[in-house]
Amino acid sequence: MALNSLKDVYLDQMQDLYSACQQSLDATTELGNAATHQELSEALAAGGKGIAEGMEKISKLCSDHGINPDGEFCKGMQGLVKEARSHALEEEFGDDDVRDAMIITQYQRMVHYALAGYGCLVAFANRLELDGDAAVLQECLDETYQGDRHMTEIATKGGVNAAAA
Template sequence: MTTLKDLYIEELQDLWSANDQMSDVVSSLSAKASDRKLADRLSSAKDGIDAHSDMLRGLLRDAGGEEKSEHCKGMEGLVKEARKHALDGDLEGAALDVQIIAQYQRMCHYGIAGFGTAKAFAEALGENDAADRLDDALDNIYASDDFMTELAERSRNLESMG
């Protein structure tokens, strides 16, 4: 790495890997959710994640970078945690749904950091179209995160339910 453009390309490759890993686990989380709104949101989130991956590949092409993903160890850890706590655990019903939300939001927040960084790099490089596309992706991620927060807040009386 010697230039900002190199860093930008590496960030795009890392995000692509992170998205691919997240997409797989989000599909599994959706299948396990008991709340229909949660399951539907996760299903649509998976579609959004996949669309973001397509956009990242396009940005890599536009930037002249190698069209490959760079394995994201950060998301690998978050996916392992999601599997451990939400998919492989003994929770059921509302308790499981709250755990799914928590794990999903952790992954979203990682994506927010990465997409925000890539957007800042694109802006610094004068890649305004790329910055706009990354900003649109950020808006999608924030909206999904906000929706999950609303679902989690709806579940704040979980203790009194059990």
């Protein structure tokens, strides 16, 4: 599709974010399975559920606009997923707490990519006066921020970073 208008960019980026979510979902599950800290493992399971719910919402929006959500492949998330697997799953760790700290790091990098994607889509939807879309996407953005903040709390107040130190 030629990108000739903000609406074209909006739809393209919605497909890109769907691909990013799809890729990060598998990695999040793998990170959750590798985590040893109970709260971290539970948060990653909840994060996976949230990603899947976001994908459902994006898929519905894509359908409403007559496009296939699978229309793009997100190379940015591909790189982040590769990094997450390399640094948190394939790397050798002498201590489970250190791995858990790395898991949080890699997960948050993927989440921050999604935050940027959702934020841009909300701005585009608002500019295009797609109020229904904007509301759905804002909800996804808010939930993603909430998950990111929870992960920071697990690292700092939940003791993962302290245990890793």
